[in-house]
Amino acid sequence: MAVSSLGAGSGVLTQSVIDQLKAADTASIITPIETKITLQQQKGQALSLLTSLFTTFQSSVSALNDSAIYQKRTVSGNVENEVSVTADAGVAVQSFSISDTQLAKKSVIESGRFSSTSSYISNGSGTMSIGIDGTTYDIDYTSSTTLADLVTAINDKAGSDLKASTLQVGTNDYRLILTSNETGASQAITISDSANGSLDYALYKQQDTIGSGLFTSATSSVLSSPVTQSTKLSLSQALSDGGVSIEIDGVQYSTAFDTDHATTLANFKDAIDASGLYTATISGNDITITANTAGANYTITSPFSTTDSSASASTTDTTPTVSGTYDITMNGTTYNVAYDQNTTLDSLVNSINSTVGSNVASIKQVGSSYQLVIESTAEGDDSTFSVSDSGGYLSSKLTTGITNYTPGAEVQQAQDASFKYNGITVTRSSNEITDIISGVTINLLKDGSSANIDIAQDVDSISTEMSTLVDSYNSLISQLTSMTTADTEAGTVGVFNGDSSITSISRDITRLFTSINNDGYSLAQFGIDLSEKGTMSFNSATFKTKFNEDTTLSEQFFSGLTTYDDNGNVASQKDGIFTQLNALTTRYLGSYGSDGILDNLTTASSDAVTSLTTDKTKAQALLDARYETMTARFVEYDSIMTKLTSQFSSLQMQIDAMASGG
Incomplete structure (x- = not known):
C-alpha cells in the first residue's frame, strides 16, 4: 500500500x-x-x-x-528386368546360379467373331462347360443368351479361377476373352458344349471350321439326285386269256387283258402310275417300274401270275453305279474321300475321318436339321481350307454356300516356369519361387535369362x-x-x-x-x-x-x-x-x-x-x-x-x- x-x-x-x-x-x-x-x-x-x-x-x-x-542380407547378381532375388533376414550366406529361364504363363483363350456384345451365342438351350485346374464349371445358356450375358455368367460362376471379358478387335468384331487367374500348366482352359451341340462354334472351336447346308436327317443321301432302283418286267409271249398281278412291297397291282397285248400292258401301267409311288414305262413287251422317291428301294415278291400256264415272264433289277471323291484341302494337304450311290451323311463322316486319320468331321444338329461340320487339322485361321466334288454327284449343300465358322484361338498357352538352379532343371507353376531355399524368393522376369546370385551378410x-x-x-x-x-x-x-x-x-x-x-x-x-x-x-x-x-x-x-x-x-x-x-x-x-x-x-x-x-x-x-x-x-x-x-x-x-x- x-x-x-x-x-x-x-x-x-x-x-x-x-x-x-x-x-x-x-x-x-x-x-x-x-x-x-x-x-x-x-x-x-x-x-x-x-x-x-x-x-x-x-x-x-x-x-x-x-x-x-x-x-x-544383401543380394547381388540380380539382372534388371530378367531375374530378381530377395533374401529374408537370417538366410544362410550362399551363392547359386539361375539360367535357361522359361516363364510360367496364364491360359488366354480368344473366341471367334461376334458382331456385337448383344449377339446371341446359340440357337437353342444347353450347357457350356469350362474346365480349369481339375474343376469344371457348367454355364447354362438359351437361345436368348447374349455374349454379354455369357461373360457375366462365367464371372459369377468361375471367377475364382478365371476372368471373362469382351474385346472389340475391329468394326463389328467382338471376341470373348478368357484368362486364367494363375499361371502354370494346370491352368489350361478348355471349353466344350455338353448339351446338344447348339452352342456357336466361335466360342469353343479353335480350328478353322466349315459347316455344310442342312439335311433332313443324319442318314440322308449326300447325292444331289439320289439314284433309284428300277425293275423291268419282260413277257415271253402274248396271252390269249387271263390276267397278270404283281406284288410290290406287299401291295398287289393286277389287270385283266385279252389278245390285245399292248392294251393290256397300258392298263397295267395306269394301275402302277395311279399308286403315286411308282412310275411304269412300256417298251414292246417290256414294262419298267421305277420308284418315285429318290433313294427308295422295293421288292417284287410275285413277279408273274396268269391263268395261262404256257405263258412266262422274267424281271431284271437295275441300279445305276455312282462314284466320285469329296476333296477336302486344308493346311496344304488335299484328302480325297470316296463316295457312291449308297453314301449317307453319317457314312460320309466316317469316310472323312478315316481318310484324314483323325476325327475332324462330325454332324451338328441345328434345330430339327443336321449339318456336316469339318474342322481343320491345325488350330487357327487357314485360308487354304476348301472342299470340292470330283464326281459331280454330291449335293450342293456340301460344296457351295459353306458356312465358315470363325475359329477361336489359344492366344497364350498355360505353362509352368522352367529354369536351371545350379544346373538342375526345376519347374514350378509360378514365376515367383519361394520353396527352393527357405527365406529366398526367386522372381523370373524374362525368358532366356540367367544370373549368378550371391547372398551375403x-x-x-x-x-x-x-x-x-x-x-x-x-x-x-x-x-x-x-x-x-x-x-x-x-x-x-x-x-x-x-x-x-x-x-x-x-x-x-x-x-x-x-x-x-x-x-x-x-x-x-x-x-x-x-x-x-x-x-x-x-x-x-x-x-x-x-x-x-x-x-x-x-x-x-x-x-x-x-x-x-x-x-x-x-x-x-x-x-x-x-x-x-x-x-x-x-x-x-x-x-x-x-x-x-x-x-x-x-x-x-x-x-x-x-x-x-x-x-x-x-x-x-x-x-x-x-x-x-x-x-x-x-x-x-x-x-x-x-x-x-x-x-x-x-x-x-x-x-x-x-x-x-x-
Whole structure:
C-alpha cells in the first residue's frame, strides 16, 4: 500500500523509505528463491535435452546389440528386368546360379467373331462347360443368351479361377476373352458344349471350321439326285386269256387283258402310275417300274401270275453305279474321300475321318436339321481350307454356300516356369519361387535369362548404424561437457558443474568404448577413434575389413553370445560391448523412458521448481503483509507528527508574540 502524501507532515517517514526497506528485504529473501527456481528450470531444460540426446544414442546402441541387424542380407547378381532375388533376414550366406529361364504363363483363350456384345451365342438351350485346374464349371445358356450375358455368367460362376471379358478387335468384331487367374500348366482352359451341340462354334472351336447346308436327317443321301432302283418286267409271249398281278412291297397291282397285248400292258401301267409311288414305262413287251422317291428301294415278291400256264415272264433289277471323291484341302494337304450311290451323311463322316486319320468331321444338329461340320487339322485361321466334288454327284449343300465358322484361338498357352538352379532343371507353376531355399524368393522376369546370385551378410547396414552411433555419441558428449564444466576465460559455468550424477555419464560411456574383451577385440580395431578432446571418429573401410575377418567373432563382440541346453534353458551368456552399453543407457533412461536416473533427476528438478515457487509465493505474501503494516504505521506516525508540528507552530507564534510585546 503506497500513500502519496506519506511524509507530508513529518518530512521523514516517506514512501521512498518504505520502498528502499522492502527492496532490501526482497533481495535477501525473494531473490535467492527466484535464483534457485531459475537454476532448477535450467536443469530441467538441460535434462530434457540430455534425455533426447541419450535416447538417440540408445537407439543406435540397441540396434547394434540386436541380433536382427546381423541377420540382414544383401543380394547381388540380380539382372534388371530378367531375374530378381530377395533374401529374408537370417538366410544362410550362399551363392547359386539361375539360367535357361522359361516363364510360367496364364491360359488366354480368344473366341471367334461376334458382331456385337448383344449377339446371341446359340440357337437353342444347353450347357457350356469350362474346365480349369481339375474343376469344371457348367454355364447354362438359351437361345436368348447374349455374349454379354455369357461373360457375366462365367464371372459369377468361375471367377475364382478365371476372368471373362469382351474385346472389340475391329468394326463389328467382338471376341470373348478368357484368362486364367494363375499361371502354370494346370491352368489350361478348355471349353466344350455338353448339351446338344447348339452352342456357336466361335466360342469353343479353335480350328478353322466349315459347316455344310442342312439335311433332313443324319442318314440322308449326300447325292444331289439320289439314284433309284428300277425293275423291268419282260413277257415271253402274248396271252390269249387271263390276267397278270404283281406284288410290290406287299401291295398287289393286277389287270385283266385279252389278245390285245399292248392294251393290256397300258392298263397295267395306269394301275402302277395311279399308286403315286411308282412310275411304269412300256417298251414292246417290256414294262419298267421305277420308284418315285429318290433313294427308295422295293421288292417284287410275285413277279408273274396268269391263268395261262404256257405263258412266262422274267424281271431284271437295275441300279445305276455312282462314284466320285469329296476333296477336302486344308493346311496344304488335299484328302480325297470316296463316295457312291449308297453314301449317307453319317457314312460320309466316317469316310472323312478315316481318310484324314483323325476325327475332324462330325454332324451338328441345328434345330430339327443336321449339318456336316469339318474342322481343320491345325488350330487357327487357314485360308487354304476348301472342299470340292470330283464326281459331280454330291449335293450342293456340301460344296457351295459353306458356312465358315470363325475359329477361336489359344492366344497364350498355360505353362509352368522352367529354369536351371545350379544346373538342375526345376519347374514350378509360378514365376515367383519361394520353396527352393527357405527365406529366398526367386522372381523370373524374362525368358532366356540367367544370373549368378550371391547372398551375403549386410555389413553396410551395420557400418551405417555404427556411423550413426558415433554422431549421436559426439552430440551427447558435447552437451555433457558443456553442462558439467566451467570456462574461466568465458566466465561460464555448466548447469551441472560438480553434479556427480551427470558428470559420471561421459566417464561410464567412454570407459566402455575404450574397453577390450577377452578375445582381444576393441572398438578401436573397428575404425572407432577418440581424440584428446573426446571427439569420436569412424572409419567405415577399417570397420568392414575387421568385421569380415571373422563375422562370427565380430558379432559376438558387438552383441554377445547366448547358448542353451537341451531343455531350452540358458547354459551360458556372454555380453557384447553393445549389450553392456545398452544396459548402461537403460540405467540412465530407464525402461520405456521412465524410472531411469535422468527421469528421476528431471522429476526432482520439476518438484524443486514447484516447491520453490510455493516458498516464493509464501515469502512474497509475508513480505507484502509486513510492508502494508509498516505503511499503515508510518501514516499514523506521520499524522501524529503533523499534529505535534501544528501545535508547536501555534505555541511558537504565541511565544514570538509575547516576546515582541515585551
